[in-house]
Every structure is written in C-alpha cells, then in structure tokens.
Amino acid sequence: MDEAKLNDFMGKLVSDMGAAALLANVILGEELGLYRAMADSQPITPEALASKTGCNARLLREWLSAHAAAGYMEHLDGQFRLPEEQALALAIEDSPVYVAGGAVVIAALFHDKDKLVAAMRGNGALAWGDHHPCMFSGTERFFRPGYRAHLVAEWLPALEGVVDKLEAGAKVADVGCGHGASTVIMAQAFPASSFVGFDYHAPSISTATQRAQEGGVEDRATFVKGTAKDYPGNDYDLICYFDCLHDMGDPVGAARHAYQSLKPDGTVLLVEPYANDQLDDNITPLGRLFYAASTFICTPNSLSQEVGLGLGAQAGEKRLHDVFTEAGFTHFRRATQTPFNLILEARK
Numbered sequence: 001m002d003e004a005k006l007n008d009f010m011g012k013l014v015s016d017m018g019a020a021a022l023l024a025n026v027i028l029g030e031e032l033g034l035y036r037a038m039a040d041s042q043p044i045t046p047e048a049l050a051s052k053t054g055c056n057a058r059l060l061r062e063w064l065s066a067h068a069a070a071g072y073m074e075h076l077d078g079q080f081r082l083p084e085e086q087a088l089a090l091a092i093e094d095s096p097v098y099v100a101g102g103a104v105v106i107a108a109l110f111h112d113k114d115k116l117v118a119a120m121r122g123n124g125a126l127a128w129g130d131h132h133p134c135m136f137s138g139t140e141r142f143f144r145p146g147y148r149a150h151l152v153a154e155w156l157p158a159l160e161g162v163v164d165k166l167e168a169g170a171k172v173a174d175v176g177c178g179h180g181a182s183t184v185i186m187a188q189a190f191p192a193s194s195f196v197g198f199d200y201h202a203p204s205i206s207t208a209t210q211r212a213q214e215g216g217v218e219d220r221a222t223f224v225k226g227t228a229k230d231y232p233g234n235d236y237d238l239i240c241y242f243d244c245l246h247d248m249g250d251p252v253g254a255a256r257h258a259y260q261s262l263k264p265d266g267t268v269l270l271v272e273p274y275a276n277d278q279l280d281d282n283i284t285p286l287g288r289l290f291y292a293a294s295t296f297i298c299t300p301n302s303l304s305q306e307v308g309l310g311l312g313a314q315a316g317e318k319r320l321h322d323v324f325t326e327a328g329f330t331h332f333r334r335a336t337q338t339p340f341n342l343i344l345e346a347r348k
C-alpha cells in the first residue's frame, strides 16, 4: 500500500464528492433564478440577493459560500460576485457555453438510481421514457446552446451541397428529435424547406410541437410519433440524428431505413458525442462524463429495444462508420467536430 497514492486518491474522491454536492446547488441556482440575478457580475451580499430573488438570506449565504469554495464565485468582504465567464456558463441561456442544463440531466441520474439498480441486476434495460421527467427538459436545455452555436453556422455547411438544397427548399427528417431543439433551429434558418421530427417518445413529440409554435415555425416544422425504423417517406434530402443513434437498440436497422428513405443524392447528418475509438484514448474529463451518463441513459435505452446493440455514448467514429457501411452507405466521413461532438456525413 502506497500511502502517497492513497492520499492522492482520497483528495480526488473529496473533490468529486464536492463536485456532486455542488451540482445539486447548481440546480437550485438554476431553478430559483439566482445566477440570473447575479448575471451583471456586480458584488452582492446574501441579504441583497435575498430581496432580489425572494429567497432565504441565511440559506443563500451558505449557497454562495459553497460557490466561493468551489471557485465558481469570488468573495470579498461579505460580498459575492459571479464573474462574467461563469455567468456565460450558468446564467445566460442564450450563450453558446451555457451548460447549467447539464446539471438537470445529472439530477435525473440520482432520481433514477433505483431503476438502474434493477436494470443492472436484470437485463440492463431502461427505456428513455421511463426516466424522471427532468431528464427530458434537462437534455433539451443542455444540447440547445450547442445547436444554436454550431448547427447552422458550421455543421450544415460542412456537408457537401446541403446548404444550397436547404436554401432552395429541401425535405428533412430529424430522427430521435426529442423536444425538437435542432428541428426548430433549422426551420428558422431555412424557411423554404420542410422539416419533420420523429421520436418514439410521445410526450417529447407534444413538447416539440409546442416549441415549433413558440419559435414561429409550425408551418414548416411538424412532429410525429415514430421509431427510427418505421417513419414514413422515401424522398428526404437530409436525414439527421442528433445525439440519439447510439441510444437506439438497432442502429444498423435505423441506418438501413434511412438508406431507403433518402433520395439517391440525399445525405445523413449524424451528430454524436465526441469520442475516440478506444477506451484508453477516452480517459479524459469528457470521457468520464459521457461514460458515466451512458451507463444510466444511452446504453440501458439501447438494451431496452430490439437487437440491443448497446453502442454507448463513446462509440467513436470507426464503430459508427461500420454501422453505416453495414446498412449499405458507401460514403462516410467526419465532416467536422467540436470539443463535445463528432459531426459525421453518410451518403449512398
């Protein structure tokens, strides 16, 4: 037993336990509007924050102190300040680096602990729709800032000839669309095109329909309940999967259905979590986050469906390439990437 290694590991555990506890506090800040009330980055006392937000001043002092200890806020003479950079990540939902929605997804993991215990002892299955409701809203809020920042500006232009088609008027399917964040963003950018979002989770389809109305695109973005292997249509110019193909039980079957549903010169846009092909190359902070989330979310969802391939959220480009090749596609390439995502293109 190496005492220095033990001490190092104890330090890491304390830091991780602190991170988990702090994340529960992040969810409070999110829901109660505390970060938004501090988004101007001015120093504020707990009492002033209490009168601004209607929250209890003594609890706020504790909450603010936790943030100071974590380096999320600055503390000087009894006043606390949310620096501008932290405000971008925690307070400003329109910012491209807003990640507070991710804390809500992580809350769902704790809510669903007993379901995972049962899945681990059983066949490994836990369907998307059986998660705590905060999983669905958290996923939408976690992913939407990235789609807003990159989808129209970078990802679609990285595909061969797709933007021209979208500008002229194309037919697009967004498969596994969830709350339709990606669908609505594309519909807002390309008014001449028509978009259909498909998802097998009925409550998500209702929310997505509402989002299209809120976004003023209900004339060109519609949402229909359907699985990745049975949605209608055989003349799509573009079929998209945003962070969902690896969640499916039968991704090869889904890709085969896309092959049949695309026009001869159509394109698949596959957005997946960033990953290298081998576990040993994913021993990174991002790999830790994605494998840990995938244990609770993506992999059990896949195991709940037919075939149950269980790609997991760290599938990597090679395995995804093999899925599309097996389905009949002859072109497959990495179109672009971000620190969080691989953006892949498949054509017939």
Ligand SMILES: C[S@@+](CC[C@H](N)C(=O)[O-])C[C@H]1O[C@@H](n2cnc3c(N)ncnc32)[C@H](O)[C@@H]1O
Pocket (backbone or CB within 6 Å): 128, 129, 139, 140, 143, 175, 176, 177, 178, 179, 180, 181, 182, 198, 199, 200, 201, 204, 226, 227, 228, 229, 241, 242, 243, 244, 247, 248, 249, 301, 305
């Ligand atoms: C992680 S969420 C991503 C949702 C959305 N694309 C986004 O980026 O916000 C995965 C989605 O895939 C859907 N899904 C999983 N398996 C599916 C299947 N076989 N057919 C259709 N939808 C499926 C789930 O219902 C869920 O909405």
